Amino acid sequence: MGHDSVETPNLSFVRGGEPGHGTPYARYARLSELHSLQNPRSKVPAELSFIVTTQVMELLFGLLRHEWTLAQQALREDDLPQALAALRRGTHAQDVLVESWGLLATMTPQEFNAFRSVFGEASGFQSSAFLHLEFLLGNKNAALLRMYDEVPETRAELTEALRSASLYDDALALLARRGLAVPHEPSDQRHRTDPAVEAAWRRVYTDPELASLQPLAEALLDVAERVTRWRQRHLAAVRRAMGAKPGSGGSSGLSWLRKAAEQDVFPELWSVRDEM
Structure with missing residues (x-):
């Protein structure tokens, strides 16, 4: 042509x-x-970096939701190559998310405090896009929906995500269809370590007949590791800019972030390594 x-x-x-x-x-x-869309409310130069970083992260949250949803659809269709492709694209977005904290790396407490009052009770903790990702990861908490009582459309969307299968649920369902004895019923509760799930992943890593599922395990671990990196960078950024003061949205700030950073995503993929 x-x-x-x-x-x-x-x-x-x-x-x-x-x-x-x-x-x-x-x-x-x-x-x-x-x-x-970048409209600082103060004359502090650092506020623009704060706004841009926040907006970049929100855009990347939306991109990750897109890729993880595609991965879920592919897993449900037993299309492992497409699921792995979507997860791989998502890890690149996660890498950018992690590095986004670098935009705030030089912000001093004086700079942050100079404009902190202008956003009042606004907090990244209130991000519905971020919460949707947490639910997709299986880190579910129905109590958090109360933040959206006055935004019924958002609350309805998050309620559906809370009650629906997580990305991990869909991965476990695929393992079950491949003959592994593993529970995979969706739940509106946060996923907790299950010995049966750990045993299933151990077989994936040790049974030659299940070796084709190892790339899925490693791709999920890539996702999990980057989630932890993001949380650790968040913790470090907050500690540097505001120390242990309470969060603007009413959270406990540093202590809440530290607890989140210590919480494993897809925990059996980590614990199974203890016995391999």
Whole structure:
């Protein structure tokens, strides 16, 4: 096919895509709208970095949800290659998330305190996108839904995620379909270490007939390790900028973050290594 036959993309479906309104790139990425969303409430230079970091993380939360949902769908269809591809794409997004904390690495307590009052009780702890990811990981807590009592659409969406299978549930369901004795019923409770699940993963690593499932175990462990790295960087960033003061949203701040950083994701994939 010759170069002259390439059709001009139709970007009219993009908001702001009317003729003469910026370049095709600006219309496609909605750059004018994007760059209008950073509105510091103080004159402290560090506040812009704080806002941009927060917004970047929220965008990456949405991308991760997209990839993990695709991975779930593929697992339910017994399409292991597609599930692994989605998880692999997600780990790259997780790497960027972890490194995003570097944007705040030089913020001093004086700089943070200079604008902290302008966002009042706002806290990343209130992020519905982040909570959705926690539920997808199996870290479920129904009590957290109370934050969204006045946002019924968000609460309904999170309630569905709470009651639905997590990414780990779908991985365990695939193991069960491959003949492993493993519980995999979805629950609205946080996943806790189960000896039967640990035994199933041990067989995946030691039984040659189940070796094809090892890439799934390792891909999930890649996800889990990056979640821990993100939590550790969060803990370090908060400790550096505000110490042990209570969080703006009413959480216990540093102690809550430390507890979260110590909590393993997909715990059997870690504990099984003790006996291998």
